[in-house]
Amino acid sequence: MNKRFFEQVVDVLAKNISTAETELKYTNPFTLLVAVVLSAQSTDVGVNKATQDLFKIASSPGDIINLGIDRLVSHVKTLNYYNTKAKNVLALSHMLADEFGGQVPQTREELVRLPGVGRKTANVVLNVAFNQPTIPVDTHVMRVAQRLGFTKHTRPEKVEADLEQLAEGNPHIHKIHHLFILHGRYTCKARKPLCAQCPLAAVCPNVQAV
DNA sequence: CTCCCGATAT
DNA sequence: ATATCAGGAG
Incomplete structure (x- = not known):
């Protein structure tokens, strides 16, 4: 997997998604x-x-x-x-x-x-909470990473290792997991992905028929 | 591998 | 009616 493609994807998501939107609410x-x-x-x-x-x-x-x-x-x-x-x-x-x-x-x-x-x-x-550049692999990150070809593994720990390697040195390192989650939740959905209105449709190796 | 076991989208 | 949702423990 080449790092250029990963950076390109993250850049597109960063421009199309406002991470300030929906997220878990907390006070501390x-x-x-x-x-x-x-x-x-x-x-x-x-x-x-x-x-x-x-x-x-x-x-x-x-x-x-x-x-x-x-x-x-x-x-x-x-x-x-x-x-x-x-x-x-x-x-x-x-x-x-x-x-x-x-x-x-x-x-x-x-x-x-x-x-x-x-x-x-x-x-x-x-x-x-502590601003560390980790990449939590939940169901959305797993699905998005697999559809974009960032990993062939299914074990979260393996997927995390693959993504960390691709994200090393990336300027959006702190919000990559959030970008993937929001993209997965609203566009690259599990059951009916909205490929027709996906900003990554042109470069995604796994576009569904529209 | 199984269990946990409600709300929501499709 | 059923697949899916910011998984973890035994």
């Missing part, structure tokens, strides 16, 4: 962490709807602990896997309070020790 590193944990297999709209009320009354590990599991569950009941997620959010709040002084750690090794936090969630927190 902790609420971002919670929002991302809640976002597994759920839409960002649904997550924002649930956290809008939750973060008003709970925006720190101590707040979540005081809230308790029952009221926490009631706030995330509309999300997929709500029981597991509520349990994880409460457990990670305890761990942050007990082992990290109530602060969200800034290394991937520490972040993935938290319950409900895997490599992808840790990468999002590092990128969005």
Whole structure:
């Protein structure tokens, strides 16, 4: 895979997508962490709807602990896997309070020790909250990367390695994952991609018939 | 590999 | 009616 093509794609996306638009809403590193944990297999709209009320009354590990599991569950009941997620959010709040002084750690090794936090969630927190140039590979990044031919792998860790190599030195390195996600969500959709109005249609090796 | 398990788009 | 949605743990 050549790096020129990757740079060309990122440039086109950067010109056509405003990353200030739709994204998970948060007020600090902790609420971002919670929002991302809640976002597994759920839409960002649904997550924002649930956290809008939750973060008003709970925006720190101590707040979540005081809230308790029952009221926490009631706030995330509309999300997929709500029981597991509520349990994880409460457990990670305890761990942050007990082992990290109530602060969200800034290394991937520490972040993935938290319950409900895997490599992808840790990468999002590092990128969005702490401005590190990670490339979280979620369902959108995976799909977009494969359709554009940036990787032949299916394991997220392999895809991440391929993308990191292509993104090395790229001026948009900090928002590449966000550009891919927004492109994947609104244009390069899983079921019915809008190739007819895609800014990358001319160069995409996998354009669907229009 | 399975389980988790609600809302939304198509 | 079903595929998909900012995945992680066992």
